[in-house]
Amino acid sequence: MISNAFTSRLILMAGSLLFALSARAQTRITGEVAGPLGDAIPGAHIRIKGSQSGAVADSLGVFGFETTLRGKQTLIISSLGFKTQQQPITLADSSVRLSITLDDTANTLEAVTISAGSFEASDKAKGASLTPIDAYTVAGNGGDISNALRSLPGAQQVGEREGLFVRGGTNEETRMFVDGTLMKNPNYASVPGIMQPARINLFLFKGVLFNTGGYSALYGQAMSSALILESIDLPEKSSANFSVFPSNLGAGFQHLSKSGRNSYGGGVAYSNQGLYNKVVPQRPDYYRGPEYRSVNANARFKTGKSGMLKAYVAYAESNIGMRNPDTDSASLRSDFRIKNPNIYGTASYRTDLGTDWRLDAGIAYTFDQNTIHNRLLNINNEPVTIPNAPFSAKNSDATRNSHFAQGRAVLTRHFERNQSLRFGGETFYFDDTQTYNGAQNLLRDQLSAAFVETDIHIGGHVAFRPGLRWEYSSLLRKAVLAPRASLGYRLGAGSQLNLAYGIFYQKPENRYLFQNRQLGFSRAEHYVLNYSKKANNRFFRTEVYYKKYNDLVKTLPGIRLGGDGYARGLELFWRDKKTVRNLDYWLTYTYLDTKRNYLDYPERIRPSFTSPHTFTIAIKRFFQEISTNVNVSYSCAAGRPYYDIRAGDDAGTRIYDSGTARAYNVLNLHVSKMMSFFKKSKFRDYSGFAFGANNILGTKQVFGYNYAYDGSFKTPITLPATRFYFVGVFMSLGIDRTEDLLDQNP
Amino acid sequence: MKTPITTILLICTAAFTFAQNGDYKAELEVSIKKLDQAKSVSDFQGLEKTLVQLANTQKTEWLPYYYAAFCNAKIGFLLQDDGEKIEPYSVRGEAQIKRSESLAKGDSKALAEIYVVQAMIYRTKVFISPMTMGRQFGPLSDQFLKKAQKLDAENPRAIYLEAWTKYYTPKLWGGDKDLAKELAGKAIQKLPATTFSVMPHWGKAESETLLR
Numbered sequence: 019m020i021s022n023a024f025t026s027r028l029i030l031m032a033g034s035l036l037f038a039l040s041a042r043a044q045t046r047i048t049g050e051v052a053g054p055l056g057d058a059i060p061g062a063h064i065r066i067k068g069s070q071s072g073a074v075a076d077s078l079g080v081f082g083f084e085t086t087l088r089g090k091q092t093l094i095i096s097s098l099g100f101k102t103q104q105q106p107i108t109l110a111d112s113s114v115r116l117s118i119t120l121d122d123t124a125n126t127l128e129a130v131t132i133s134a135g136s137f138e139a140s141d142k143a144k145g146a147s148l149t150p151i152d153a154y155t156v157a158g159n160g161g162d163i164s165n166a167l168r169s170l171p172g173a174q175q176v177g178e179r180e181g182l183f184v185r186g187g188t189n190e191e192t193r194m195f196v197d198g199t200l201m202k203n204p205n206y207a208s209v210p211g212i213m214q215p216a217r218i219n220l221f222l223f224k225g226v227l228f229n230t231g232g233y234s235a236l237y238g239q240a241m242s243s244a245l246i247l248e249s250i251d252l253p254e255k256s257s258a259n260f261s262v263f264p265s266n267l268g269a270g271f272q273h274l275s276k277s278g279r280n281s282y283g284g285g286v287a288y289s290n291q292g293l294y295n296k297v298v299p300q301r302p303d304y305y306r307g308p309e310y311r312s313v314n315a316n317a318r319f320k321t322g323k324s325g326m327l328k329a330y331v332a333y334a335e336s337n338i339g340m341r342n343p344d345t346d347s348a349s350l351r352s353d354f355r356i357k358n359p360n361i362y363g364t365a366s367y368r369t370d371l372g373t374d375w376r377l378d379a380g381i382a383y384t385f386d387q388n389t390i391h392n393r394l395l396n397i398n399n400e401p402v403t404i405p406n407a408p409f410s411a412k413n414s415d416a417t418r419n420s421h422f423a424q425g426r427a428v429l430t431r432h433f434e435r436n437q438s439l440r441f442g443g444e445t446f447y448f449d450d451t452q453t454y455n456g457a458q459n460l461l462r463d464q465l466s467a468a469f470v471e472t473d474i475h476i477g478g479h480v481a482f483r484p485g486l487r488w489e490y491s492s493l494l495r496k497a498v499l500a501p502r503a504s505l506g507y508r509l510g511a512g513s514q515l516n517l518a519y520g521i522f523y524q525k526p527e528n529r530y531l532f533q534n535r536q537l538g539f540s541r542a543e544h545y546v547l548n549y550s551k552k553a554n555n556r557f558f559r560t561e562v563y564y565k566k567y568n569d570l571v572k573t574l575p576g577i578r579l580g581g582d583g584y585a586r587g588l589e590l591f592w593r594d595k596k597t598v599r600n601l602d603y604w605l606t607y608t609y610l611d612t613k614r615n616y617l618d619y620p621e622r623i624r625p626s627f628t629s630p631h632t633f634t635i636a637i638k639r640f641f642q643e644i645s646t647n648v649n650v651s652y653s654c655a656a657g658r659p660y661y662d663i664r665a666g667d668d669a670g671t672r673i674y675d676s677g678t679a680r681a682y683n684v685l686n687l688h689v690s691k692m693m694s695f696f697k698k699s700k701f702r703d704y705s706g707f708a709f710g711a712n713n714i715l716g717t718k719q720v721f722g723y724n725y726a727y728d729g730s731f732k733t734p735i736t737l738p739a740t741r742f743y744f745v746g747v748f749m750s751l752g753i754d755r756t757e758d759l760l761d762q763n764p
Numbered sequence: 765m766k767t768p769i770t771t772i773l774l775i776c777t778a779a780f781t782f783a784q785n786g787d788y789k790a791e792l793e794v795s796i797k798k799l800d801q802a803k804s805v806s807d808f809q810g811l812e813k814t815l816v817q818l819a820n821t822q823k824t825e826w827l828p829y830y831y832a833a834f835c836n837a838k839i840g841f842l843l844q845d846d847g848e849k850i851e852p853y854s855v856r857g858e859a860q861i862k863r864s865e866s867l868a869k870g871d872s873k874a875l876a877e878i879y880v881v882q883a884m885i886y887r888t889k890v891f892i893s894p895m896t897m898g899r900q901f902g903p904l905s906d907q908f909l910k911k912a913q914k915l916d917a918e919n920p921r922a923i924y925l926e927a928w929t930k931y932y933t934p935k936l937w938g939g940d941k942d943l944a945k946e947l948a949g950k951a952i953q954k955l956p957a958t959t960f961s962v963m964p965h966w967g968k969a970e971s972e973t974l975l976r
Contacts (some may be wrong), residue, residue, distance in 0.1 A: 055855060055863050057818040119820045122856075141896050145847025149895040323839075372823075512848070555847035596845050645936045692936055 039301065041571045045109050048082035049116030051075045051095060059120060062097035067104070075172035080446060085109065085460050095120060129436055130481040130506045132473070134516035134548040135232035135561070137170050137591075141224040146557035146593045152602075154220050155634045157221045157651040158686025158712045163226065164194075164204065164245070168653070169636045171561070171606040172230035172243075175655045175682050178721045178735050180205040180214045183627050184230050185565060186585030186612030188540075190527055194245045195237055197225075197328065197366035199382035199424050200446065201247075206336035207358035207388045212302070212736050217312060217334040217360065219285070224250045230589075231563050232518025232546040235469045235485025235502040236265040236428060241524040241542040241567070249366070250743035251326055252318055254279050256752055263708075263746030265294040279320040286313045300738045306339030306355070325369035335359040341395060346408055346727045353401075361385040378442075384422040391415050408727035414455055420528075421449040441470040448493075450528050459532050465495035465525070471502075481506040489539075491525055495540050498523045517545040526579075534577040541568045555596040561589045561692035570616035575669045583614025583622060600640045608632040618663050620671045626722050629655040629682070649688040657681045660722040662729045674729045679720045686712045695749070702751075709745040716722025716740050765974055769871055788822055789962075796962045799831065805842050816860075821962050829864035833857045834881050834966070840888025852910040857885040866894060876916035877964045883908035889930075905929075920954035921967045923947055924974075931974055948974040 051062040058079030065072025073083035075097075088109050093116075098104040102122040107114065139148035159166035164182045167173055176184040181189025181204075194201045196218075206214040225248035229237075233244040258271040270285030289310040315331035321327055333762065335683060336358045340544050344350040366380040397403045403413060409492040428442035446465040451458065471485035483504045490497040502520035505577055509515055523539040543566045550559040570581030593604035610630055613622040626631075632655040638650045657678040666672035688710035713719070719741070723732035795814050802808050812835035819828035836857030840850045861882045868874040886905035890898045906929070910911035912922045933939030948971040955968045 052820045054816055056823045117817070121818050143896050144851060144893045145849070147848075147893075150895070151895050174921060329934055336868050553846075554843075554849055555845055599845070642934045645934055694936065705932065 019097045019300060022341070042194070042719070043087055044084040045088075045111060046082060046084050046113035047093075047107075047109075047116065048113065049080070049118060049121060050741065051081065051097070051118045053100065054119060054121060056119075059097050059100065061118070062095060064093060064095050064118075066107075067094050082327050105275040107205075107555060118210055122147065127403075129600075130475065130479060130496035130508045130514065132481055132483045132504045132506050132516070133514065134504055134506070134518035135230055135544070135546040135563070137167075137228040137230070139226040139228070145552055146555050146595050147295075148226075148593075149551065150220075150226055151222055152638075152724045153226055155638060155647070155688070157648055157649040157688035157710065160215060162205065162221060163218075163223070163247070163613075164192075164216065165213075165221045166220070167226075167228050167245070168242075168608070169604075169634050169651055170228060170230075171559075171591050171608045171632075171634075173608075173632075174610070175632055175634075175684070176451065176721070177682065177684070177719055177737060178211050178213060179208065179627075180216075180241060182245065184366045186583070186610060186614070186625065188625075188627060191240060191242035191524065191542075192245060193237070193240035193243075194247065196247050196364055196382075197380050198236075198378060198426050198428065198476065199248050199366070199380040200239075200422075201362065201382070202384045202420075202422050203360055203362070206334070206360075206445055207356060207386075208340055209308075209356060210354065212738055214336070215289075215310060217332065217362070219287075219314075222249050222330070225249045230561075231500070231544040231565065232504060232520045233522075234483070234504075235471045235487040235500070235520075236442070237521070238467055238487050238489055238500065239465070239524050240447075241522050242541060242565075249328060251328070252278070252320065253283070255608055257750060258752060259748065259750040261746060261748035263744050265289055265291050266744075266746070280318060282317045283314070284313070284315040287311070291700050298739050298741075298743065301736065302340040302342050302738055303351075304338070307337050309337040311335050311337075323369075324368060327365070327367045329363075330359075331359050331363040333359070338340040343735050344394065344412075345724045345732070350402070350409075351395040351397070351399065352412060353391070353395050355391040355393075357387075357389045357469075358389050359596070359661045374432050377427065378430070379427040380424075381426070382422075382424045384420070385395070386420045386422075388418045388420075389509075390415070415453075416455075418528075419451045422683055423448075435475050437473050437475055439470070439472045441468075443468040448528075450532075451684075452528075452532055460492065461526070461528055461535075463529055465489065465493075479508045487525055491529050491539070492532065494536060494538055495523060498539050498541075513551040514549070516548040516550070518544065518548075520544050530571050530573070530577050537571070537577070538569060540570050540579065542566065543568075555594070557591070557593040558701075559589075559591040563587060563589075565612075567614055567616075570614060572616060574618045574619075574665065574671050581614065581616035581619075583612065583616065584627075585610065585612035585614075587611060600642065601637070603635065603637040606634045618671045619661075620663065620673060623661065623673070624659045626658055626660055626705045631656040645688045645692040646689075647692075649690075649743075651686045652684070653684050655682040658722060662723075662725040662732070663719050664729065675725070675732075677723075679722050680718075682719060682721070683715070683717045684713050684719070685715050686710070687714050702748050705747065705749040707747050710743070712742040713737065713740060769840045788818065788825075791818055792828060793960075793964050796831065797960070799835070800966070802835075803866075805839050808839045808842075810841075811835050812856075819860075819863075819888070824867060825869040826864045826871075826878070829860045829867065830874075830878055830881060830964070832971060833861035833864060836860065836966075837881055837884035837888060840891060841884070844891040846891075848892060850888050854885055854888045854892065857888070858882075861885055872915045876912045877910045878921065879912035879915070880919065880921045883912065883925055917952060920951040920971075921964065922970045923951040923954065924967045927951060927971065927974055945975055948972075 051059045053059055060075055060077045060079055062075040064081050066085060069087060071083060071085040073081040075081040091107050091109055093105045093107045097117050103120055123619045129162055139150045139153045143149045151541050153166045154167045158167045167182060168175060172184050176183050179189060181194040183189050184192055194204045194276050205216050208214060227243045227246040237244045253272040253274055256273045261268045266289040268287040272281060272283035274281045291308045295304050312332060312334035316330045328614045339355045341353050344352045364382040364751060368378045370376050392412060393401045394409055424446045426444035428440055431439045442465050448459045448463040465491045467487060469487040471483060474482045485502040487500040500521040504518040507515045522542045526537050527538055546561060546563045548561040565585040567583040569579040572578050572581045587610040590607040595602045612628050612630055613624055615622040634653040637650045657680050659678055661673050662675035663671050664672055690706050690708035694703055694707045695705055719737050721735045723734055725732045797810055799811055812832050815828045815832040819832060836853040839853045843850050863877060865878050868878055880930055883905045884917040886901045889901040909922060909925055912919060927944045930940050931944035951967055
């Protein structure tokens with residue numbers, strides 16, 4: 019029911035509206051523009067759609083203007099950093115007063131990121147993005163970050179060697195950087211056919227950036243991949259921790275000062291597989307260890323308002339002696355003995371310099387001694403010397419002493435809207451002495467690099483990061499220039515298209531440089547296209563790439579550069595934390611098509627460390643009622659090629675035999691139960707009981723074959739034992755590390 | 765002949781009144797009545813927009829900001845399995861509840877209500893990524909709940925939130941489902957059906973879901 023008075027008011031208004039339209043009088047529109055919390059938005063633009071009428075809000079967000087327009091109109095209100103709003107308005111002769119509230123854009127759109135070719139596990143991860151803990155808890159990683167990352171696309175499943183084999187590259191083409199500086203020997207020195215553990219505890223890192231291609235100009239000397247790690251800052255509180263797994267013992271502590279501005283800590287670890295190997299027979303006959311011991315110390319200081327100084331030093335040593343059947347004679351055995359002490363120290367400093375500048379600096383030092391004795395043994399394990407080939411080369415003594423030092427500084431200038439310019443330089447000093455059967459050889463190199471990179475944001479949708487890196491090696495007497503570029507384009511909320519391009523140089527490994535110093539840099543060129551979508555605790559990512567290798571090392575005839583190759587492929591990643599409550603899983607698929615002609619390969623062939631198809635699953639389920647985590651990982655990879663390559667009739671080599679090894683299938687299980695032994699005590703403990711098994715199905719793994727000298731027979735390269743088990747307890751007093759695994763509160 | 769003109773003019777007038785600020789009290793009452801019926805994310809989203817508009821016309825009242833923040837907290841709880849999607853709501857809610865706190869001017873009953881919602885907002889931040897944000901915002905949420913209970917031990921919404929926390933915390937870290945149900949029952953008892961008021965009175969339906 020419309021009252022009479024109301025109706026007459028309406029008629030009156032309609033009349034005046036009509037009158038106004040004909041009279042073209044001015045109507046005044048005034049009002050104020052505020053943000054979501056009622057704060058004035060000075061400088062906001064207000065205009066009527068399709069006309070010139072409008073105004074700019076003053077410092078109090080107040081505006082006013084006049085218009086001759088009438089009837090239904092649309093008012094457009096916009097301001098930088100706020101969502102543009104369209105508001106219908108009906109204009110009549112009477113003036114209009116408005117109160118307008120604009121939404122923040124920051125709340126609706128996340129900044130575009132640069133993410134082609136990289137997987138980030140960060141302590142700031144949201145939704146289904148990876149956290150460091152996600153990576154660390156992949157079943158079967160054995161405490162090795164590289165191993166943990168093998169559950170991500172791009173990495174190959176190479177069960178007999180440590181490190182990351184990425185997109186047709188060897189493990190030597192992946193480099194690991196800690197707070198900017200190179201960690202030269204992340205794993206204990208290689209032992210033929212047996213994967214060696216990592217020297218460094220992965221819980222030291224709060225951020226992991228796994229670049230599988232097209233990485234930043236800030237890093238170099240890695241043709242395939244850069245693994246960029248960020249160490250933790252101050253611990254949250256003082257704590258002590260112990261772990262007892264029969265063959266691995268560990269203890270450590272962290273002390274946080276009362277002021278909360280600095281901390282120090284240390285740890286020791288000892289591992290001897292001897293006892294375990296008595297219980298679970300191993301294929302190699304170990305007569306020493308394998309034994310690993312390490313001790314480390316760290317100190318961290320907050321300086322000034324935003325400064326952070328961190329230092330870490332560690333000593334780690336491996337000690338292994340083993341005998342294997344000789345590949346050339348059933349009546350002989352070969353004895354391999356290695357001792358590998360290593361000192362690693364690094365210090366990093368970062369600070370803001372005023373409001374716009376930031377400094378990141380770091381130094382690192384590594385001393386690595388690698389002593390290997392090879393002996394030929396008779397059936398009674400007594401050393402024998404046989405002067406003719408191939409046995410004459412089977413008794414050898416080699417010691418390599420490597421000193422490595424690095425200094426690095428990066429300056430960043432911040433501009434508005436997340437834009438920035440970074441530049442800096444670094445220098446690496448290498449000093450390697452090799453003694454082989456008494457003959458000494460020295461290699462020194464000073465490798466210097468300068469780099470510049472900038473982040474440019476175009477509109478709200480495009481982020482562009484061009485970079486340039488210059489490198490010079492005093493040993494090779496060569497300078498190279500490596501351009502890099504990366505682009506991110508936002509397609510919609512949470513979905514991005516990414517592109518990356520770059521040239522990556524790497525100097526040949528020392529074992530080749532000892533024989534020929536006249537080599538140059540090897541070179542790889544990457545093209546990466548990536549699409550990712552994140553939403554609702556799910557994450558999908560796909561990437562295609564093409565990679566071109568040039569100037570790879572050739573070993574026969576003579577050490578030279580001249581190898582080449584390519585790699586191309588498709589990778590998929592899917593993670594879902596939503597579908598089943600408390601269950602987190604990810605699936606990956608890696609397709610790799612690669613061929614290269616390098617070392618003794620007679621032509622371009624598929625390298626023996628690559629598999630065309632790799633599929634991995636990582637599943638994590640937390641059973642809240644029994645405080646138990648169950649982690650399962652499964653990987654399968656199509657069989658890898660193997661070859662018998664020997665000198666041919668002419669100067670080159672020939673493939674005498676080749677084949678494809680059986681497919682790789684491995685299922686790993688890891689179960690940990692969290693508990694507290696002293697619930698009532700002042701020092702409440704966060705403890706746990708863990709057990710696990712690798713290759714739980716007992717699948718026979720054949721990674722490839724070692725051929726006899728004349729190719730007359732081949733020995734499979736396989737796991738030292740079919741399955742690997744571990745069981746033990748861990749305890750943390752004070753700080754709660756297990757919370758990382760447990761805080762899954764909905 | 766009269767009807768079409770009236771209709772057009774009615775629309776015009778409605779637009780006018782909508783654009784120009786209506787009666788604050790009446791509008792708040794309408795919004796809260798709607799809020800009592802709200803169930804879905806889009807219900808809360810719509811109400812939040814209205815409440816923010818309302819808050820900004822007034823700028824001195826703690827209630828509309830409080831309710832806007834509450835809408836964002838509810839959206840966060842509804843989307844708790846959706847990870848990063850929650851973030852914009854948490855961020856908005858946090859700013860709104862802080863604004864509400866600054867307007868409450870030491871009114872301890874009001875502050876108790878505000879801290880309960882603030883605790884809920886921090887809980888929604890935990891939902892975004894329990895692994896990375898849980899450690900920081902879980903304890904912060906508990907802290908604000910305790911603050912609320914200190915100001916008003918009998919606040920049924922604080923009791924409800926405590927029940928919720930007890931219900932969903934793993935046993936090892938102090939969770940207790942039986943105690944949670946007991947608390948939820950207590951909260952319901954303290955929420956008698958009285959005549960409608962714009963003051964906070966939610967919590968019954970929420971507590972009942974814990975008892976199911």
